[in-house]
Amino acid sequence: MSDLSTRTTLPLPIETERLVLRPYAYDDAARVLDIHGRLDVIRWLGDPPFTPMASLEEARTWIDELNALPETDLRCVGLAVEVRDTGAVAGTVMITPCPNSDPLDLQVGWHLHPDATGRGYATEGAKALLDAAYAHFDGSTPARPLLGEVWCGMYPDNHGSAAVATRLGLEDLGIRDDPWYDGDSHLFRTTRDHWTGAGRKRPVR
């Protein structure tokens, strides 16, 4: 059975006004399949080829891999974004390793089911995750390694995702050669000082 709670040291769940960010469980596999089985969602995630998820078994494997993220680096975590009012899973927010980075670079990411967009859930969920991660991963003990720089990259034409990054107040580095993925990306970044400091613009809502 997939179980994140024994692996991450981040206090969970993370709660916001409208959302509960909590580990995925196998009970969520059908919803995961419904999200990752859609080309219009997965075509924005990572490098091609884009192969939609096709089975509940693949969904459970995805859940296992997400829940194993802290084993790669304790600061990494992937969480289901559950809507408090309905109990429905809107999508995922996560802090993950940037591919092939050594020393490890970290990135924040998000994706929603199309039926959950247009409500601010990605921005609200990602803000809560970054707030919690920067508060917890402060370098005070080995279980709480310091979270410093966090990157966020997207396809240059992913205007919806760029709008999330902008609403979060991430630093906009423009479109440039992506250090971790093929081709150019629209890159954003934050740091501990930037995220927790007064300089960062707050989300519009």
Ligand SMILES: CC(C)(COP(=O)(O)OP(=O)(O)OC[C@H]1O[C@@H](n2cnc3c(N)ncnc32)[C@H](O)[C@@H]1OP(=O)(O)O)[C@@H](O)C(=O)NCCC(=O)NCCS
């Ligand atoms: C990228 C993605 C998460 C953006 O979703 P989103 O719903 O547009 O983003 P948010 O959750 O922040 O919602 C913002 C929208 O909700 C609206 N909104 C409605 N009610 C709101 C509320 N109470 N609070 C905040 N925003 C609200 C905002 O006006 C905004 O709409 P607009 O873009 O038409 O102005 C989504 O399109 C997606 O999952 N895409 C596919 C995967 C993907 O691209 N992931 C990112 C890879 S880098």
